[in-house]
Amino acid sequence: xxxxxxxxxxxxxxxxxxxxxxxxxxxxxxxxxxxxxxxxxxxxxxxxxxxxxxxxxxxxxxxxxxxxxxxxxxxxxxxxxxxxxxxxxxxxxxxxxxxxxxxxxxxxxxxxxxxxxxxxxxxxxxxxxxxxxxxxxxxxxxxxxxxxxxxxxxxxxxxxxxxxxxxxxxxxxxxxxxxxxxxxxxxxxxxxxxxxxxxxxxxxxxxxxxxxxxxxxxxxxxxxxxxxxxxxxxxxxxxxxxxxxxxxxxxxxxxxxxxxxxxxxx
Ligand code: SF4
Ligand code: SF4
Numbered sequence: 673x674x675x676x677x678x679x680x681x682x683x684x685x686x687x688x689x690x691x692x693x694x695x696x697x698x699x700x701x702x703x704x705x706x707x708x709x710x711x712x713x714x715x716x717x718x719x720x721x722x723x724x725x726x727x728x729x730x731x732x733x734x735x736x737x738x739x740x741x742x743x744x745x746x747x748x749x750x751x752x753x754x755x756x757x758x759x760x761x762x763x764x765x766x767x768x769x770x771x772x773x774x775x776x777x778x779x780x781x782x783x784x785x786x787x788x789x790x791x792x793x794x795x796x797x798x799x800x801x802x803x804x805x806x807x808x809x810x811x812x813x814x815x816x817x818x819x820x821x822x823x824x825x826x827x828x829x830x831x832x833x834x835x836x837x838x839x840x841x842x843x844x845x846x847x848x849x850x851x852x853x854x855x856x857x858x859x860x861x862x863x864x865x866x867x868x869x870x871x872x873x874x875x876x877x878x879x880x881x882x883x884x885x886x887x888x889x890x891x892x893x894x895x896x897x898x899x900x901x902x903x904x905x906x907x908x909x910x911x912x913x914x915x916x917x918x919x920x921x922x923x924x925x926x927x928x929x930x931x932x933x934x935x936x937x938x
Contacts, residue, residue, distance in 0.1 A: 679771060680692045681711045681714045684711045688741075689740070689742055690709060690741055691740055691742045691743075692706075692707070692709075692743050693730050693743070693745065694717045694727070695727070703720075705730065709740075717745070719773055720777075724889055727744055729837075729840040731757060732757065732840070742767075742768050742769070743769035744769070746770050747775075748775065749883070749884035750840075752792060752884070754768075755789055755792065755918075755919065757841070757843075758917075759919060760841075765784055772788070772791070792917075797882070804906075806899060810899070811903075822870075823863050826867060827866070831861045832892065834890040835890055836849075838887055838890035839877070841882070842873075848872065857872060870897060878908055879908045879924030879925050883902060911933050
């Protein structure tokens with residue numbers, strides 16, 4: 673993407689930003705995140721279908737903030753996460769320059785978060801039919817069977833927390849699972865500990881998850897944790913009518929309306 677490289681060089685040369693957060697070749701056929709502070713290194717920037725890491729995860733990291741104002745390469749999942757971080761007051765428009773990438777791999781400038789929101793309104797989150805079918809099948813199971821299903825699926829989890837580290841919306845500096853006084857979530861990766869961890873993770877992302885799948889892609893055990901967050905996305909939509917981040921709406925689980933449904937209370 674020559675256009676992307678030219679833009680990155682211009683931004684660094686003019687000192688409009690001090691670091692470019694983008695993608696570069698990694699090991700083998702993999703790509704990796706790159707943090708460019710010198711114009712000479714901009715030629716390492718790439719963008720193609722292998723670039724699936726959600727770079728928005730770096731916007732809240734103190735190590736990256738220390739480098740100065742960033743420009744971030746932002747395909748659709750990254751744009752959604754930027755908007756959600758804005759909704760949660762984690763970033764402001766003055767904090768960054770967004771180098772948007774359309775599904776056709778075209779570079780697009782965004783003047784404001786509102787412009788990102790307008791763009792995303794024509795690129796809504798769509799849960800693929802294959803996932804919807806799996807979710808329907810799981811939901812149709814009797815409760816005991818469904819419980820056994822998830823105990824088995826989560827069994828390989830050894831709590832490396834790579835899924836948490838890859839998620840742009842898991843930005844707390846101290847996570848509940850790391851807290852041992854009091855210890856809310858068991859640190860052991862036994863069936864109960866794994867269930868507690870994954871229920872907590874999914875619930876904390878309800879109404880916030882932007883369906884980027886970075887958590888699933890990061891899991892060394894290929895545990896289908898994205899099914900949990902996709903299901904939460906669908907449930908929140910069906911019950912509260914929100915689908916994806918919106919600048920003028922409060923987060924579902926941190927807001928209350930008198931006519932909110934209570935059908936989940938059984
Ligand atoms: S929970 Fe997973 S899919 Fe959702 S925003 Fe975080 S990394 Fe992306
Ligand atoms: S990345 Fe996979 S193995 Fe690691 S904590 Fe998350 S679900 Fe468990």
